[in-house]
């Protein structure tokens with residue numbers, strides 16, 4: 001099945017040109033747009049896993065909920081995920097212990113165990129057919145990492161209360177990879193089928209969902225949509241992946257990364273259903289070592305799909321030669337072929353993850369705001385569990401129940417232990433990017449923009465982002481990010497304008513698709529519509 005025909009011209013169904021196997025295998029989850037003013041108890045902005053999980057939990061408590069989504073349900077990062085549902089977190093337990101101490105690390109572990117159980121129980125209770133299964137996950141060493149990492153992780157994970165088994169050989173790999181840590185009782189599912197199932201229950205319980213409804217103004221009283229309708233509410237939950245209601249507080253404490261995925265055919269049943277991860281390239285970036293993550297998904301009668309991801313880099317530096325997308329997909333394929341018996345590559349896509357300065361998500365009351373405004377962000381690559389934790393935790397905050405995870409996930413926290421290293425790393429990457437990116441050093445000539453290409457161009461002493469489409473039409477947008485004004489960079493692979501500062505992203509027409517920006521880039525394309533090569 002091919003769902004490409006469902007993508008609107010500027011990528012409305014998903015946050016980029018490429019589509020994932022999830023988007024390709026189900027119909028878009030569509031509701032009517034909002035066309036009237038409404039009042040409710042709780043309004044939720046964002047129809048990804050976070051928003052939908054929160055809406056589900058609140059409607060289970062009998063609360064009146066309205067959710068608005070400016071694309072379709074799951075058209076953000078949830079439609080681009082690989083949906084490993086894990087307690088084997090991207091950041092090692094020994095790192096978490098170092099940051100939070102043993103006791104709080106146990107609470108973190110407990111929250112992720114609870115999240116997997118919650119997903120499993122909900123699927124059973126609501127009879128959601130979303131290919132959920134429990135399976136083993138295997139963590140093995142990246143060649144740049146030291147053997148002692150596995151020992152340290154085994155000990156720290158057990159201290160945190162996670163089941164781990166020291167295992168002599170990694171099952172399923174064609175290379176002779178030796179020792180690994182087995183994490184039993186991990187899980188996987190089809191994320192969009194799960195969302196669809198939850199949406200049906202939310203509606204049955206009286207919740208209302210509106211898609212293609214952009215919340216243009218958000219405050220503690222509610223929201224106003226781009227088309228001018230209002231929703232007044234007692235509680236406002238901003239679940240837009242990167243909060244669009246906050247300019248500074250949380251965005252200075254996290255960094256946006258681009259991560260890449262291929263979906264490749266493997267002979268049916270040639271691999272066990274399992275999850276595999278390496279410990280990450282310590283040389284590339286010791287703070288956030290880019291690692292590989294792999295799973296198997298049923299595809300057709302002859303083949304399964306091996307979904308392999310990794311090769312992360314900071315958002316906005318795709319133009320740097322070492323991070324050109326074609327090169328990245330090639331190294332991802334090369335790495336995958338070394339370890340797994342893959343055949344034809346069927347899918348290539350990328351997405352954005354938010355890396356918080358201290359490794360775990362920000363879930364709770366929005367800092368420097370009224371007490372009735374809540375946010376969820378900083379997925380740290382473990383969004384399946386973090387979004388589910390948000391469902392439970394934000395529901396408790398709204399309903400006034402005690403929740404022992406409240407302090408750990410509080411968005412107002414500031415972790416001194418990691419701050420200097422985090423800021424040094426973030427500034428270094430940003431400076432390095434600004435220095436080396438040709439688009440930023442010298443703006444290009446308008447005539448040099450080839451078909452299918454985007455470039456930053458100087459016009460009348462101002463910088464513009466220019467994309468030339470197949471019809472030779474030039475789409476010209478302001479190059480100044482609508483968040484805090486950094487210059488956006490062209491993402492050739494997804495055909496979007498991406499901001500290197502805090503991860504805002506826009507379609508080639510300038511429509512905002514990722515926060516923190518909540519406004520489009522000013523577009524001037526009509527002015528230059530007749531420009532030729």
Ligand SMILES: Cc1cc2nc3c(=O)[nH]c(=O)nc-3n(C[C@H](O)[C@H](O)[C@H](O)COP(=O)(O)OP(=O)(O)OC[C@H]3O[C@@H](n4cnc5c(N)ncnc54)[C@H](O)[C@@H]3O)c2cc1C
Nearest residue numbers: 046048049050070076077078081084215351379382383384
């Ligand atoms: C390639 C990739 C692989 C990943 N793999 C894993 C994995 O294996 N396991 C794991 O746990 N996590 C993984 N993650 C992370 C996980 O997918 C995400 O953290 C999670 O899906 C985020 O969900 P969300 O609801 O926060 O955001 P989203 O799904 O992005 O939802 C936010 C929604 O808000 C909407 N929105 C934004 N602004 C507005 C507005 N103003 N008005 C209305 N709507 C608005 C957007 O359209 C969007 O749909 C991966 C991520 C990527 C990109």
Ligand code: FES
Nearest residue numbers: 481483484499502
């Ligand atoms: S995302 Fe902050 S300036 Fe662009």
